[in-house]
Structures are given as structure tokens and as C-alpha cells.
Amino acid sequence: MSAVDPRLSINQATIKHADLETALRVTADAGIQAIGLWREPVYEVGLDVAARMLADSGLRFTTHCRGGFFTLPEGPGRVAALDDNRRAIEETATLAAAGADGSKAVLVLVAGGLPEGSRDLIGARERVRDAIGALAPFAQEAGVTLAIEPLHPMYASDRAVVSTLGQALDIAADFEPEVVGAAVDTFHIWWDPQVLEQIARAGREGRISTYQVCDWKTPLPADVLLSRHYTGDGVIDFGSLTEAVIATGYDRDIEVEIFNADIWADAPEHVVRRTAETFGAAVSPHLA
Amino acid sequence: MSAVDPRLSINQATIKHADLETALRVTADAGIQAIGLWREPVYEVGLDVAARMLADSGLRFTTHCRGGFFTLPEGPGRVAALDDNRRAIEETATLAAAGADGSKAVLVLVAGGLPEGSRDLIGARERVRDAIGALAPFAQEAGVTLAIEPLHPMYASDRAVVSTLGQALDIAADFEPEVVGAAVDTFHIWWDPQVLEQIARAGREGRISTYQVCDWKTPLPADVLLSRHYTGDGVIDFGSLTEAVIATGYDRDIEVEIFNADIWADAPEHVVRRTAETFGAAVSPHLA
Numbered sequence: 313m314s315a316v317d318p319r320l321s322i323n324q325a326t327i328k329h330a331d332l333e334t335a336l337r338v339t340a341d342a343g344i345q346a347i348g349l350w351r352e353p354v355y356e357v358g359l360d361v362a363a364r365m366l367a368d369s370g371l372r373f374t375t376h377c378r379g380g381f382f383t384l385p386e387g388p389g390r391v392a393a394l395d396d397n398r399r400a401i402e403e404t405a406t407l408a409a410a411g412a413d414g415s416k417a418v419l420v421l422v423a424g425g426l427p428e429g430s431r432d433l434i435g436a437r438e439r440v441r442d443a444i445g446a447l448a449p450f451a452q453e454a455g456v457t458l459a460i461e462p463l464h465p466m467y468a469s470d471r472a473v474v475s476t477l478g479q480a481l482d483i484a485a486d487f488e489p490e491v492v493g494a495a496v497d498t499f500h501i502w503w504d505p506q507v508l509e510q511i512a513r514a515g516r517e518g519r520i521s522t523y524q525v526c527d528w529k530t531p532l533p534a535d536v537l538l539s540r541h542y543t544g545d546g547v548i549d550f551g552s553l554t555e556a557v558i559a560t561g562y563d564r565d566i567e568v569e570i571f572n573a574d575i576w577a578d579a580p581e582h583v584v585r586r587t588a589e590t591f592g593a594a595v596s597p598h599l600a
Numbered sequence: 601m602s603a604v605d606p607r608l609s610i611n612q613a614t615i616k617h618a619d620l621e622t623a624l625r626v627t628a629d630a631g632i633q634a635i636g637l638w639r640e641p642v643y644e645v646g647l648d649v650a651a652r653m654l655a656d657s658g659l660r661f662t663t664h665c666r667g668g669f670f671t672l673p674e675g676p677g678r679v680a681a682l683d684d685n686r687r688a689i690e691e692t693a694t695l696a697a698a699g700a701d702g703s704k705a706v707l708v709l710v711a712g713g714l715p716e717g718s719r720d721l722i723g724a725r726e727r728v729r730d731a732i733g734a735l736a737p738f739a740q741e742a743g744v745t746l747a748i749e750p751l752h753p754m755y756a757s758d759r760a761v762v763s764t765l766g767q768a769l770d771i772a773a774d775f776e777p778e779v780v781g782a783a784v785d786t787f788h789i790w791w792d793p794q795v796l797e798q799i800a801r802a803g804r805e806g807r808i809s810t811y812q813v814c815d816w817k818t819p820l821p822a823d824v825l826l827s828r829h830y831t832g833d834g835v836i837d838f839g840s841l842t843e844a845v846i847a848t849g850y851d852r853d854i855e856v857e858i859f860n861a862d863i864w865a866d867a868p869e870h871v872v873r874r875t876a877e878t879f880g881a882a883v884s885p886h887l888a
Contacts, residue, residue, distance in 0.1 A: 431837040437793070466754040468791035469835045470818040479793040503756035505725070505767040530758040534822040547757045549719040 316588045317596045321346035321374040323524065323569035324353060326587060327580040332357055334580055336369040342584040346372035346414075346565045348522075349407060351400060359403055363410035373411030374418065374565045375459065375495075375522050376404040381424035382443035383436040383473055390443075397421075397447050405454040416564065417456040418521045420495050422463060425470040436473045441483050444492060452491045459521035460484055461495035464503075466536055477501050477510040484519050493521030496557060497569070499528055499540050502548045508556050515560020523557050524567040525550060525595055533573070540570045542586060543594035554598035566595065604876045605884045609634035609662040611812065611857035612641060614875060615868040620645055622868055624657040630872040634660035634702075634853045636810075637695060639688060647691055651698035661699030662706065662853045663747065663783075663810050664692040669712035670731035671724040671761055678727075685709075685735050693742040704852060705744045706809045708783050710751065713758040724761045729771050732780060740779045747809035748772055749783035752791075754824055765789050765798040772807050781809030784845060785857070787816055787828050790836045796844050803848020811845050812855040813838060813883055821861070828858045830874060831882035842886035854883065 322339045324330070324347065330338065332353045339347050347369075354362040366373060379400040384390040400419055408417035423440045426433060444458060451458050460480040463472035474480050480494040494514055501507050514520045529546030532539045543550055568587050575583055610627045612618070612635065618626065620641045627635050635657075642650040654661060667688040672678040688707055696705035711728045714721060732746060739746050748768040751760035762768050768782040782802055789795050802808045817834030820827045831838055842854075856875050863871055 426835055431835050433791070433835075433837060434840070464753065465791040466752065466820070466824070469816060475791050476793060482793075503721070503753040503763050505764060505770075528757060532754070532824055536754070536820055536824065547714055547719050547721075549721060552722070 316343040317592055317599070318345055319565050319599060320344055320588060320591050321348055321372070321565040321567040322584055322587060323348040323375070323377065323567040324350045325377065326568055326570045326575065327583050328571075328576045330580040332362055332365060336365055336371060338580045338584050340369050340371055341581070342588055344371075344584060344588060345412075346374050348375040348377060348567045348569070349373065350377045351403065354403065354407070359406055363406050366407060367410040370412055372413070372565060373407050373415040374567055375416070376400065376407055376419050378420040378422050379458070380421035383424040383439050384427055385439065394443060394446055397443070398450055401447065401451050401454050401456045404456045408456075414565075417454070418459050419451070419456055420459045420461050420522065422461055423472045423474040425468070425473060433468070433473060440474060441486070444483060444487065448487050448491050452488070457490060457521050458492045459495040460492065461497060462500055464500045476504055476506070477514060478506055481510065481514055481517060481519055485517070489518035493519040495522050495524060496520055497524040498548050498550065498553050499526045502528060502553065508552065511553070511556040512560060515557070515562065520557065520560060520562050522567060523562055523564075524569050525554070525591070526568055526570045538571050538573050540572050542570065542575075542590040543568065544590050550594045551598050554595055558599060604631040605880055605887070606633055607853050607887060608632055608876060608879050609636055609660070609853040609855040610872055610875060611636040611663070611665065611855040612638045613665065614856055614858045614863065615871050616859075616864045618868040620650055620653060624653055624659060626868045626872050628657050628659055629869070630876055632872060632876060633700075634662050636663040636665060636855045636857070637661065638665045639691065642691065642695070647694055651694050654695060655698040658700055660701070660853060661695050661703040662855055663704070664688065664695060664707050666708040666710050667746070668709035671712040671727050672715050673727065682731060682734055685731070686738055689735065689739050689742050689744045692744045696744075702853075705742070706747050707739070707744055708747045708749050708810065710749055711760045711762040713756070713761060721756070721761060728762060729774070732771060732775065736775050736779050740776070745778060745809050746780045747783040748780065749785060750788055752788045764792055764794070765802060766794055769798065769802055769805060769807055773805070777806035781807040783810050783812060784808055785812040786836050786838065786841050787814050790816060790841065796840065799841070799844040800848060803845070803850065808845065808848060808850050810855060811850055811852075812857050813842075813879070814856055814858045823861075826859045826861050828860050830858065830863075830878040831856065832878050838882045839886050842883055846887060
């Protein structure tokens with residue numbers, strides 16, 4: 313078996329059922345140098361303990377998942393969502409400080425879908441922009457970058473009204489690149505006829521906050537949220553996308569984030585090894 | 601019950617299990633004035649008989665579904681696909697001539713997905729352009745408009761590598777508007793952040809070959825191909841989309857095309873009535 317790519321980061325969602333201790337251990341044991349965390353397993357141990365565990369692991373911290381879900385109109389629900397995002401920003405700063413050298417304080421934002429009973433997609437998108445405007449000063453103060461993640465359009469109604477990289481960059485354009493950027497995830501944007509030019513634009517504008525990879529294949533499972541695969545198992549051309557990202561000068565870690573019921577049912581030790589192998593085969597050759 | 605909208609056309613896929621005779625009868629009996637046909641039920645009776653039945657029905661003919669599926673590389677498969685598309689063009693011309701005054705000779709084109717084992721999305725898209733180039737002179741000679749239908753990006757790998765209206769218009773731009781246009785279907789494009797400007801562009805460029813409506817809602821069914829709904833049952837804002845289409849000067853029929861297992865299991869008489877009612881409530885108010 314070849315060496316693990318030093319730029320590979322395991323997003324914790326890939327081993328969803330592992331607790332934080334297990335996730336850190338299996339990642340480090342596999343020779344992987346970086347990890348992206350999710351808020352729920354951090355809460356299970358508490359933020360301070362989680363930060364200490366992360367520091368002890370020696371892993372770099374690449375992203376915190378996730379904030380967002382702020383498409384509600386004015387009211388208590390929106391206030392609560394913004395408060396929760398402020399907590400997520402604080403967590404991100406704490407974890408990034410605990411990670412090994414090269415860690416980044418990046419909070420991934422999933423916009424949220426249409427509010428129940430609403431058909432006002434344009435209004436929901438405006439509220440995303442407003443929410444980011446409300447959070448940006450707080451993020452800047454904390455030294456955290458908010459990474460707007462465009463999600464595949466099949467999630468536009470119920471999960472994320474931000475559907476393309478171009479749209480994410482249009483929203484980010486109102487803010488400093490250190491404060492608001494975009495998450496570039498192959499699964500969500502591979503189909504976009506404008507993807508290569510928008511990746512180039514994201515690079516020019518200094519907005520690639522994180523590059524995430526996993527694969528797309530059909531038929532989609534009954535729950536389309538779980539339709540992600542190891543790199544190389546589907547139809548995404550990791551060559552053209554990765555080369556476009558690298559051409560912008562992106563030199564940081566690359567996360568693998570997979571939601572897949574079969575992979576979640578597998579042993580986490582096996583999943584991280586398989587992730588490293590498939591990343592080495594499908595992505596590493598394009599990182600030259 | 602209010603009068604049926606005179607611009608409503610039933611796309612035959614909405615009553616998929618009805619044969620041609622039944623489809624024509626229930627549509628006319630419901631007071632609907634127009635229909636879009638599919639090739640398979642036409643074949644069941646033969647083209648000449650189908651044309652006579654259509655003429656006898658007194659209905660306008662709005663589209664023929666469908667051509668396309670021409671993403672294969674050079675070889676016998678591609679030759680067969682192009683031959684089949686030429687037959688579809690001839691059928692379209694014959695049926696449009698048999699329909700009532702106001703019929704249009706429009707052949708809907710679904711591009712096709714990635715060839716088996718391929719990850720070359722850009723190449724597949726180039727082959728779509730080349731195929732349309734090969735078919736355009738034949739369509740022009742037959743007086744048929746080829747309507748490139750962008751399909752929702754969740755079908756990009758296995759059904760249609762044309763995913764946005766903007767992309768369809770970019771392909772169409774190489775040809776005369778009478779020969780190559782686009783199908784504007786709310787289900788496929790409602791999520792697109794550029795949808796309103798691309799509808800306006802399609803109008804300016806004379807490329808709205810057909811306007812089709814049905815609704816989107818989640819959760820998606822296990823077979824995502826069957827995730828379409830009556831207008832008003834989901835989250836699509838038919839106001840903004842329909843007004844954008846009408847603002848371009850589009851003054852022709854509007855098809856309802858629904859793929860939905862429950863609706864297909866229902867009696868076709870009931871489905872066309874329900875289609876007319878829901879169209880009257882969700883779409884007609886925006887046709888002023």
C-alpha cells in the first residue's frame with residue numbers, strides 16, 4: 313500500500329457513527345494528518361475536552377460542520393438560528409487553535425431550505441445574504457472564515473437554497489475573502505456547465521475556503537441525502553475539477569465527506585483506510 | 601367548476617398508461633384543447649392512423665416526445681440514435697400537420713446521460729452539440745423545431761447532460777431559432793438562481809419552443825424520475841416563472857407533464873380533470 317496523501321483530511325461525517333475519540337484515533341492511526349469535525353460529536357464530550365483531544369491527536373483541523381439553516385423570516389426561529397451560528401463560530405475558533413500547525417478556522421454554512429409552506433425562493437436567498445451580513449463581523453472578530461456551501465439543486469427546496477458555486481460567490485462578494493468564502497464540493501457542483509470557470513473565479517477572488525471531494529453515481533438511493541461515494545466509484549471527473557482548484561493556487565488540505573448508509577455501517581478503521589486508498593487513486597495524481 | 605384554460609395542453613406522459621385513443625378522448629372530453637404526444641403510443645397504432653385520430657379529435661398538437669439520447673461517441677450506436685431522431689422529426693411534422701389550427705411542430709430533445717463507463721461530461725456535451733448540428737438541416741427541411749430540454753441536474757449523469765436553460769440556449773445559439781430552441785419546464789429549472797434572466801434571454805432570442813409546468817416537492821420518491829406533481833402541490837412559484845415566460849411574448853399552449861406513480865395509477869379521466877383544475881388555480885392567474 314502506498315503512502316497516505318499528506319493533504320487528505322477525513323470529514324467526520326464519513327465515519328458518522330464513530331464518536332470523537334474513535335474518529336481521531338482511526339484517522340491518526342491510518343496515517344492521515346487532518347480532520348474536519350461535526351458539532352454533535354464535539355458536544356458529546358464538550359468543547360474544551362474536544363479541543364484537548366484534538367490537540368493530543370496531532371491532527372490538523374480543516375473545517376467545522378456546520379452552521380447555516382437561516383432562511384427563516386424575522387422571528388424567534390431566526391434569532392435562535394443566528395445565536396446558534398455565533399456559537400458555531402466560537403467553536404470553530406477554539407478547535408482551529410487546538411489543531412496542529414496548518415489548521416484553518418473554517419465554518420461550513422448550509423443555507424437551509426424553503427421555510428415550511430413557503431414558495432419564495434428569492435426571498436429565502438435574500439435572507440441567507442442578510443444572515444451572513446449579521447454574522448460576518450462576529451466571524452471576523454473570531455478569525456473564522458464562513459464557507460458558504462452550494463448544495464446540489466436536488467436539495468434546493470429542503471436543505472439549501474444556495475445551489476451553485478456562482479451563486480455562493482455572488483453572496484460572498486459583499487464581504488472580505490478572509491471572512492466569507494465558499495466550500496467547493498465535487499458532489500454538489502460537478503454537473504454545473506459553469507463549474508470550471510466558477511472555480512477559477514473563486515480562486516481569483518480568494519474564496520476557496522475548503523475543497524471537498526466525493527463521488528456521484530446513479531441510481532440514487534431512496535434517501536438522496538445518502539448518495540455519496542468513495543472517489544472513483546462514480547462518474548465525477550476528479551481530474552478536471554481538482555486541477556482547476558489547484559490551478560488557483562489552493563494548497564491546503566482536501567476533505568473527503570461521504571454520506572452513505574453502507575459506508576456508515578462499515579468499521580471506521582476500514583472506512584478511513586479505504587478513503588485514503590481511493591483518494592490516492594482518484595485525486596492525488598492531480599495534485600502535482 | 602370554472603372553464604378549462606384554453607391554453608392548457610395535456611402531455612400524454614401525465615396519463616402514461618392510457619393508449620392514444622383514450623388519451624385523445626379524455627383530453628377532449630375534459631374540454632382541453634391541446635395535447636402533446638409520446639412516440640410509443642403513436643407507434644402502437646402506427647403514424648398514419650395516429651395522425652388521423654389526432655385530426656378527428658380536434659385537438660391542437662403541441663409537442664412530440666421525444667428525441668435526443670445522442671451522447672454516444674462515433675459508432676453504430678450513434679448512427680442509430682441519429683437515424684431514430686430523423687424518424688422522430690418526420691413524425692413530428694406529420695402529427696403537427698394533423699393537429700387543429702395552432703398546432704406546432706416541436707420535437708423535445710432529451711440529451712442523454714454519460715455513456716456507460718465514461719466520466720467525460722464535457723465531451724458528452726460536445727456530442728450533443730454535434731448531433732444537433734447533424735439534425736438541424738433535416739429539421740429545417742421538415743419545418744420542425746428541435747426543443748433542447750434542460751433536465752434537473754439530478755439527472756445529469758444518467759439522462760441529460762444538458763442541465764440548465766442557459767446551457768441549452770448556448771447550444772441553440774449556433775442555429776436558427778425556428779430550427780433549434782429550448783423547452784422551458786418549471787420542474788427542471790425552478791431552482792436555478794439564473795432562471796428569470798435565462799427565461800428573458802430565451803424570449804429575446806426567440807427560443808422558447810414550449811413552456812411546460814409541473815411541481816416539485818420533497819421528500820423525493822425512491823425513483824426520482826417520478827417526483828413530479830400537480831401544479832400547486834409543491835414549492836414551485838408558478839407566478840414568477842409564468843410571468844417571466846409571458847413577458848417574453850410567449851402566447852402559445854402550455855403543457856402539463858407529470859411523471860408520478862400515484863397519478864399514473866389514477867383513472868385518466870380523473871387525472872385530466874384534476875390537471876385542468878390545478879392548472880386553473882396555479883398557472884392561469886398569471887397568463888393575463
